[in-house]
Amino acid sequence: MKPKKKQANSVARRKEQQAAQEKRMKRIMWITGASIVVLVLLFVFIRPQGEKTAEDSKDMFNYSTLPVLGNPEAPVKLVEFGDFKCPTCRAFSQSISPEIQKDYIDTGKVAMYFMNFLVISPDGDSNTAALAAQSVFHQNKDEYWKFNKALYDNQQDEATVWATPEFLVDLARKENIKVDYDLLSKDIKDKTYQNEVNEHDTVANKLNVMSTPSLFINGNKVSDQDILNYDSIKSTIDKALAAQNK
Template identity: 45%
Template sequence: MAKPNQKKKSNPEVKRQQQQAYKQKEQERQRKTMRNLIIGTVAVIVVVVALIVLIPNNKTEGVQTTFDYSQMPVKGDANAPVKIVEFGDFKCPVCKLFNEQIVPKIQADFVENGTVSMHFANFPFIGPDSTTAALAAESVYHQNNDAFWKYLDEIYTNQKDENTNWATPDYLVQLAENAKLGIDTTKLRQDIDNKTYADQVNAQYKKGQELNIPGTPSIFINGVQYTGDLGDYNAIKAAIEKAQAEAKNQTGSEG
């Protein structure tokens, strides 16, 4: 795919075409990299689930980028030496699997002991209601950081087919009420309708474009894009441990 033309990215038609291109590339990537995890019943195969292998991006691999972590939801100690940023789309089925199967392991092994913090950035490219979901999530985050993560889980748990426009304001508010987030859901609805946090969502989307991420989920570990298999937790763990060692060495040299 050609590199997005940054001079035209403010044009709604160009943005629509870019989102469609990302969607087509993501669907092709998923078809090529599905790994079967077959769950059986007594005599019937029930479901095949998948996690993906990110297509290596030589332009960004090993290149350090910076993030304003203070403007993102954070899970764990904000001062942790290793910070992971996930670019996600709430309509992305692989994001759902990543957050259900990989994130809990990262949390158990690293977040809970204070050595890693996790952050989330919106990259809504699948459909118009991807942006609606992003606006809702930003609203929840600005009311309560901890509620954001509970809301993220609620959306993924109740995620529907990516080819349908299911992330409506009514549905997103209902999910927030069902999850008992302890936030003002009237304000949530107003923020969605008024696009209160559109600038923040757009800025996160543009950041992903600038980094040439191939789709969602895409993760960065201390500012370096992880280009390995997102379904291979051992590989992700090794990358985190490498970042930990580098952070420790840097701290030691500064001391």
């Protein structure tokens, strides 16, 4: 009888082991299935960073709150992210912006907007210059672009701290920018418009902007390699205009 009992016990253990194995397999299959469902949901509902469409980008620009050069009702909206201490931004301001203005802004085809993106001295005088520009914008919108140009034209070496409150107020006086200079000085020192500068930075980061100047034309980012290539920018603007006319 003992051999039979041992055999019975062995069969019982095998059945227990088989049942446990089946239970483990069911658990693994359930976990695997749940993981697949989660991955599918992530794929469907979450677009990977960096794959924003032009429509996504356009929705991130609150155009009515930004400095604008030209007719806000123009069919093409061009947004420049810039840093007043950035040498390439200065080159863009002096060589590319005038061409865009002559060919497209003055003819009512393009409205150009500006947003601050601090890359040279985010915690220093890049920020101070942006605060000054925002103060001018809020005091006298018609004077903003004159001050914007003056900042770039009087830009100094990026390694030096030059955009101090005193320098910025003196520059506004020298260029006859029609604002209250005492208020300008106060706005800079009190960081009155710091939240706006920070908001510009936040939008830039959400759009994966990595450098200045960066351009968006109707929500489409211009290649950084073409930023000082007017023919390429012109071609992108023309395509945007053609799309609006369809």
